[in-house]
Amino acid sequence: MSGISQTPGNSRSVNESLPVRMLLIFTALLFLVLFLILPLVAVFYNAFHEGLPVYKQAITDPATIHAVILTFLAVFCAVPLNCAFGVAAAWAISKFRFRGKNALITLIDLPLTVSPVVSGTIFILIFGAHGLLGPWLSAHNIKIIFAIPGIVLVTIFVTLPFVARELLPVMTAQGNFDEEAALTLGASGWKTFLRITLPNIRWGLFYGVVLSVARAMGEFGAVSVVSGHIRGKTITMPLHVEILYNEYNFAAAFAVASLLTFVSIMTLGLKKYAEVKTARQNKELEDFMTEKRML
Amino acid sequence: MGIQIENISKFYGHFTALRDVSLDVQAGELVALLGPSGSGKTTLLRIIAGLESPDEGRVILSGEDAAYKNPRDRNVGFVFQHYALFRHMTVFENVAFGLKVRPRRDRLPKKEIFDRVFSLLKLVQLDFFAARYPAQLSGGQRQRVALARALAVEPKVLLLDEPFGALDAQVRKELRRWLKKLHEKIHVTSVFVTHDQEEALEVADRLVIMNNGAVEQIGTPEEIYHRPANPFVFRFLGDVNLFHCRTENGHYSFIGQGGDISDKDGSVRQVFIRPHLFDISLTPGNRESIQGSIQHINAAGPSVKVEIVSEWGGSVQVNIPQDRYQRLGLQKGMSVYLIPLQMSTFDETLPTEEQP
Numbered sequence: 001m002s003g004i005s006q007t008p009g010n011s012r013s014v015n016e017s018l019p020v021r022m023l024l025i026f027t028a029l030l031f032l033v034l035f036l037i038l039p040l041v042a043v044f045y046n047a048f049h050e051g052l053p054v055y056k057q058a059i060t061d062p063a064t065i066h067a068v069i070l071t072f073l074a075v076f077c078a079v080p081l082n083c084a085f086g087v088a089a090a091w092a093i094s095k096f097r098f099r100g101k102n103a104l105i106t107l108i109d110l111p112l113t114v115s116p117v118v119s120g121t122i123f124i125l126i127f128g129a130h131g132l133l134g135p136w137l138s139a140h141n142i143k144i145i146f147a148i149p150g151i152v153l154v155t156i157f158v159t160l161p162f163v164a165r166e167l168l169p170v171m172t173a174q175g176n177f178d179e180e181a182a183l184t185l186g187a188s189g190w191k192t193f194l195r196i197t198l199p200n201i202r203w204g205l206f207y208g209v210v211l212s213v214a215r216a217m218g219e220f221g222a223v224s225v226v227s228g229h230i231r232g233k234t235i236t237m238p239l240h241v242e243i244l245y246n247e248y249n250f251a252a253a254f255a256v257a258s259l260l261t262f263v264s265i266m267t268l269g270l271k272k273y274a275e276v277k278t279a280r281q282n283k284e285l286e287d288f289m290t291e292k293r294m295l
Numbered sequence: 296m297g298i299q300i301e302n303i304s305k306f307y308g309h310f311t312a313l314r315d316v317s318l319d320v321q322a323g324e325l326v327a328l329l330g331p332s333g334s335g336k337t338t339l340l341r342i343i344a345g346l347e348s349p350d351e352g353r354v355i356l357s358g359e360d361a362a363y364k365n366p367r368d369r370n371v372g373f374v375f376q377h378y379a380l381f382r383h384m385t386v387f388e389n390v391a392f393g394l395k396v397r398p399r400r401d402r403l404p405k406k407e408i409f410d411r412v413f414s415l416l417k418l419v420q421l422d423f424f425a426a427r428y429p430a431q432l433s434g435g436q437r438q439r440v441a442l443a444r445a446l447a448v449e450p451k452v453l454l455l456d457e458p459f460g461a462l463d464a465q466v467r468k469e470l471r472r473w474l475k476k477l478h479e480k481i482h483v484t485s486v487f488v489t490h491d492q493e494e495a496l497e498v499a500d501r502l503v504i505m506n507n508g509a510v511e512q513i514g515t516p517e518e519i520y521h522r523p524a525n526p527f528v529f530r531f532l533g534d535v536n537l538f539h540c541r542t543e544n545g546h547y548s549f550i551g552q553g554g555d556i557s558d559k560d561g562s563v564r565q566v567f568i569r570p571h572l573f574d575i576s577l578t579p580g581n582r583e584s585i586q587g588s589i590q591h592i593n594a595a596g597p598s599v600k601v602e603i604v605s606e607w608g609g610s611v612q613v614n615i616p617q618d619r620y621q622r623l624g625l626q627k628g629m630s631v632y633l634i635p636l637q638m639s640t641f642d643e644t645l646p647t648e649e650q651p
Contacts, residue, residue, distance in 0.1 A: 177375050177379035178381060180346055180366075180375070180379065181373065181375060181379040181380075182381075182392070183366045184344055184345075184346070184366050184367065184369075184371060184372065184373040184445070185393030185448055186367045186393055186396060186397060187367065187392070187393075188367070188396070191396045195392075195396070196381060200382070200383070284382065
């Protein structure tokens with residue numbers, strides 16, 4: 001809940017001398033320029049510096065379009081599933097008491113702590129030709145690794161924690177009195193969820209979705225392991241960027257990269273919007289609670 | 296409709312929240328569950344509503360065992376301590392919620408829902424606030440919205456969990472009188488939980504005093520106040536002074552003060568005396584009295600509160616009328632005699648071990 005409690009002005013006692021302040025600000029700005037602004041400018045510069053026609057050709061290339069479609073397919077499969085999982089997990093953890101709750105909380109974060117390459121390898125070990133389910137899958141002619149299902153599966157895996165992690169604090173703070181009230185008023189479980197729970201968590205949920213969309217689109221490592229790099233078949237946007245670059249087709253590589261960057265910037269905007277909204281909602285809730293406590 | 300609670304027990308791990316609780320609530324009655332925090336009163340209320348399930352015993356709502364009934368099918372209105380109003384809905388939508396979520400075949404037409412909600416808002420005197428959000432209302436107003444919302448579904452039983460607990464003293468007093476009047480008007484069987492004995496005594500038709508998950512006494516406010524069943528109830532219903540008394544052939548004499556006493560021959564009793572049931576005298580007189588000296592006087596209020604250090608060193612609270620105080624001309628440090636006007640004893644088993 002940053003954003004809510006803002007430090008009121010600079011108090012004099014913590015003000016450092018001018019040179020120190022300049023040094024700190026300069027360092028921060030230097031890093032910002034070197035590591036964020038420069039690369040961002042470089043992406044767009046390299047994408048456009050051979051002219052708009054080249055750019056246009058790069059992004060309308062059938063292989064690029066296929067990569068874009070595949071990326072969005074992975075996003076559209078992974079994000080709704082993770083929403084369902086995230087809401088269910090956050091609900092279970094925040095509103096019930098059960099054995100293994102702490103283990104579940106820890107496990108949810110696993111995809112964030114495991115290296116993406118390891119995540120990809122795990123799926124190879126399960127679904128690959130020599131993997132756990134490999135013989136059974138090939139006997140039934142189901143292809144997962146080096147095919148689209150594999151890409152979707154690893155995308156789901158790496159984006160698993162985002163929605164749940166956003167919702168957990170929100171739902172824990174709210175408790176379940178609202179749901180109990182709805183229940184005693186005769187609402188069914190489903191209606192309670194739609195009309196009471198969902199409106200209460202909507203901005204946290206939105207924030208979680210934005211984060212998982214961003215991660216799902218940008219995932220490289222895990223997808224790279226399970227994709228098999230079959231051109232026009234199992235190439236997502238980040239993989240496509242790498243292939244183009246390795247072929248010394250820099251303009252095209254940066255053109256596709258600029259698309260991803262553009263989506264990231266939009267995501268940031270949406271994220272900020274959701275943050276402001278959540279902060280406002282939280283503040284309302286907080287005011288509501290404080291007032292209650294004071295009365 | 297009436298509520299029968301039969302031998303309910305509830306455990307949380309090793310903690311016993313309720314122990315063999317039985318209670319009959321008559322149709323149309325207003326009953327208070329009164330007890331200190333942790334006495335199990337809220338758990339009992341939630342069990343009646345179906346929000347918790349008992350580990351033993353049965354809840355019977357209008358003659359029907361409610362054990363397997365979902366809270367939404369029990370037709371019970373529940374008012375939460377912190378109101379649990381839906382923040383994203385207006386006052387109107389909050390009150391209409393229970394009517395709007397009914398399955399289509401039981402749902403009232405829109406016009407009727409509208410009429411019912413407005414008549415309820417009028418009943419709780421909030422019809423002008425229909426379009427506001429809960430955050431825009433005061434605590435007392437929110438509580439009334441919560442009440443209207445619970446009443447909208449025409450519950451057969453109304454359950455209120457510390458309904459005035461979060462309000463300030465003045466609003467609290469107004470609201471509880473208002474609740475009493477409302478109950479006289481609509482006569483729905485109601486159970487409310489409170490830890491405020493004054494509130495319970497004023498509002499309820501009957502009181503259930505609870506302690507440590509068990510019922511200590513059930514009775515009308517008058518019975519409970521004037522004939523408490525045991526020392527716990529006596530102490531819970533107001534300030535009390537505790538003494539030890541030796542009784543012999545109908546005569547009694549004060550021998551000490553406080554809770555624990557050693558009683559070897561069974562002739563020592565615990566005696567409870569309320570602060571207003573003392574008279575103060577400047578001379579010993581011929582009745583049994585307690586000697587002490589005045590430590591503190593608080594004359595602000597309808598009666599004068601005098602704190603006295605007794606001959607055994609303990610403190611005794613005494614309340615005397617203002618005119619009596621004036622006439623005696625009491626001063627701090629004066630030596631006085633306390634004459635009990637009424638005493639209560641309970642023949643419970645007294646601890647018999649020697650004191651360390």
